[in-house]
Amino acid sequence: MTRLSQVSLDPTLAPRRAARLTALPARPVEMIALGEDELARKQLEHRIAAHVPDGRLALAVTDNQYTMISVKRDKGCFRLRLHHMFLEAEPEVVRAIGRYVSHNDREASRLLGQFIDIHQRKIRRARRLSRGPVTVTIETRGEVHDLQELYDGLNRRYFDGAIDARITWGQRLAPGGRRRHRNSIKMGSYAVEDRLIRIHPSLDRPFVPRLFVEWIVYHEMLHQKHDIPVVGGRRRFHTEEFLLEEAAFEHYHRARQWERDNLDRLLNY
Ligand SMILES: [Zn+2]
Structure with missing residues (x-):
């Protein structure tokens, strides 16, 4: 994002x-x-x-x-x-x-x-x-979802394997850390220079369906493919072309509906 x-x-x-x-x-x-x-x-x-x-x-x-x-x-x-x-x-x-x-x-x-x-x-x-500095900790296998597996599948199905990025779960709640209700959550991010996709660990929970995690990963992968033009002095990350291709995701509507229905649970992390 x-x-x-x-x-x-x-x-x-x-x-x-x-x-x-x-x-x-x-x-x-x-x-x-x-x-x-x-x-x-x-x-x-x-x-x-x-x-x-x-x-x-x-x-x-x-x-x-x-x-x-x-x-x-x-x-x-x-x-x-x-x-x-x-x-x-x-x-x-x-x-x-x-x-x-x-x-x-x-x-x-x-x-x-x-x-x-x-x-x-x-x-x-x-x-x-290069594939970025070696100091980044890469953790692809979560408790529920395996990001590398999702990424590889998406890369094959949607990009002909052309996306070249690494992916990892973001930093998890510290052991014994208390959950709290957040106002917002950055579910995914893509760092251009490191070619690194990070996915929020809130998504690594049993109630989160695979298609939803896929959708977030797919979105971040698109960021590598699409240019980031500067319009009116601001970088535009989600161009028309980007949004069009995003909507081509197989489970686009289901993923968005699921997000609307479950946002509260996602924010509680
Ligand atoms: Zn984005």
Whole structure:
């Protein structure tokens, strides 16, 4: 129904931040995992250290979306955090990192800004193509309904298998949590950038028929297929074409009638 709000990579943001590295507050960063990555980190640390006077440098490689590079001086040691885009950097860039770390060199800063620009564009593209960040917990099998099974069936019947998204139940009521009556409920959502459909766990209850869950899933799948034009400054999610295709769902009228008859029970979650 609604697009989830996403923090997007602003290509203009990082280079500017990079220009004032030392003033950056510490941010929580998601660390890249071990193995080959650790080897690459060590190698890069070694390469940069060669350009830093007395070579005291501790490098952390991050996947942070906002800060591509930050440096802190700590007891005579430079603590450097770099986005993983730098792992494959050419010697010229590595040298610039060294000058940037040790002398806050302006020319080096400019060069790094350019490097970041180019690579952020690449990362954005890759992210759009990928199936989203790995940090999302996917839970398709509910207590009553199996979302993956519903999704696969709908994809076959209505889309020739062309929809490429992941699907999961949204966050459930905490154990021991009390039900309450809500004024509204977002039964489904589709996050464009993550290609992720979320279905509200209120629908995973025995009184909710399969056709109703299917209808909600079908609606969210349509969001991947249909454009989101901007009309009068606002994004229009449910265009004429969208609504027409939505109405083509086999159990459209039954699903809508069921919703009217059972809204109260659905809202009580
Ligand atoms: Zn919608």
